[in-house]
Amino acid sequence: MNRVLVIGGCGFIGSHIVDSLLARGCRVRVLDMKNEVFRAPLSEVDYVTGSFGSEAVLRQALQGVDAVVHTASTTVPSTSNLDPVADIQGNLIATVRLLKEMRQAGVRKMVFLSSGGTVYGIPETEIVEETHPLAPISSYGIVKVAVEHYLHMERQLHGLDYVVLRAANPYGPRQGYNGVQGIIGNFLWKIAHGEQIEIWGDGSIVRDFIYVQDLAELCAIAVQMPIQGCFNVGSGKGSSVNEIVEAIRVLTKRTIKPVYRPGRSFDVPRIVLDISRIKAVGWAPRTELIDGMRQSWDWINQHRAIDDIA
Ligand SMILES: NC(=O)c1ccc[n+]([C@@H]2O[C@H](COP(=O)([O-])OP(=O)(O)OC[C@H]3O[C@@H](n4cnc5c(N)ncnc54)[C@H](O)[C@@H]3O)[C@@H](O)[C@H]2O)c1
Structure with missing residues (x-):
């Protein structure tokens, strides 16, 4: 193969x-x-x-x-x-x-x-x-x-x-700024550009x-x-959107004031995956959330100048 x-x-x-x-x-x-x-x-x-x-x-x-x-x-x-x-x-x-x-x-x-x-x-x-x-x-x-x-x-x-x-x-490097999927990339890009982040719902949904x-x-x-x-x-662990925002606040040392928008009907309230089956064949995630977010933040800061982002 x-x-x-x-x-x-x-x-x-x-x-x-x-x-x-x-x-x-x-x-x-x-x-x-x-x-x-x-x-x-x-x-x-x-x-x-x-x-x-x-x-x-x-x-x-x-x-x-x-x-x-x-x-x-x-x-x-x-x-x-x-x-x-x-x-x-x-x-x-x-x-x-x-x-x-x-x-x-x-x-x-x-x-x-x-x-x-x-x-x-x-x-x-x-x-x-x-x-x-x-x-x-x-x-x-x-x-x-x-x-x-x-x-x-x-x-x-x-x-x-x-x-x-x-x-x-x-989430991670190369996640686009305008990506409609992926809150970590979207939030970090916005913060790097001094823009306000938007949260659909009250931030309690867990991913x-x-x-x-x-x-x-x-x-x-x-x-x-x-x-x-x-x-x-997945990681087998859940984090709420509000927890992600708090982690980003600590990581970036920026003041973050999210705008809360009405929740979207197709967003399930919580989803955390059991990863026992894939672990049984010898794979497990290696990167802790905070470490991966730091790598994403560092990468974004090296690519901030790119305007034409998908
Ligand atoms: N990003 C997420 O949150 C997420 C979560 C779970 C599963 N997935 C799945 O993972 C896969 C990749 O997602 P991603 O986030 O990298 O998306 P992405 O949009 O960054 O990448 C998809 C790529 O497919 C290309 N593409 C789209 N339509 C095409 C076509 N008709 N012919 C040839 N190329 C085409 C696009 O140009 C793009 O480069 C998708 O199948 C997605 O459904 C994504």
Whole structure:
């Protein structure tokens, strides 16, 4: 599993997956519609520019690869509910087509970035195991679940090896300023620019944060390890939005006066992932939240001058 195609490899998480694969000695091709925002193309990576929704582009990108890491998404939870039809077309139909093209090209391994924060819907338990009912309340989550089912079907009928990583809330370097996903990156960028931060709701919602390089390392390991099925990937610990703001206040030594906006209906009140299953195969997050936030803050301060941020 040495030649790997990373779809969405110029994105926040994808760019770190590329780094982890290269560090493990893989040959990497990236399929993305855009270049990376924060760094120039890497000389050791073969880039294909285009949409994974195009059969012709997929055929070109899949040539000579052993495995695919699928990390592209055309939506986030908030935008997906504005146009579920576009979400289904851009992500579900395109991924089902990708599975067909992979079969025809003889590529039999996929690592898929699913979403631990949305596939379960409103959790029935404090800590959510992979066996928790799947009841998403956003189109984004519904499409992730549907892709997971298609992966299962592809394995049963056509022998695909796959790993689904249900990622919690990743944060870290290269998380964009205008990112509609990711409060840590969004808040730190705003504070670095002297802007006010906005909180949806009263700040009591709880999330599970995972440092992006820990997640990326797992994606690279999952390409090469003989593991199968769905795994939660988080820290296994919950932090409220208000706790994050307090940690940022201490870290940045700035005065922070958040603006509180009405809560959003698709935000579940609490989600913390049980990570026992992935720990049992030998992976555990390495980066403590405060250390990862400090690295994010340092990185942002080195990149403050960049205006055109995705
Ligand atoms: N960021 C999060 O909070 C989070 C949490 C859980 C899961 N995920 C999942 O992880 C994956 C990566 O997320 P991210 O935060 O890095 O997103 P991102 O937007 O930073 O990166 C996605 C990349 O995919 C590319 N892309 C989008 N549509 C494409 C298309 N049709 N063809 C080719 N490339 C396309 C984009 O140009 C971008 O470079 C997504 O599948 C997302 O659903 C993200």
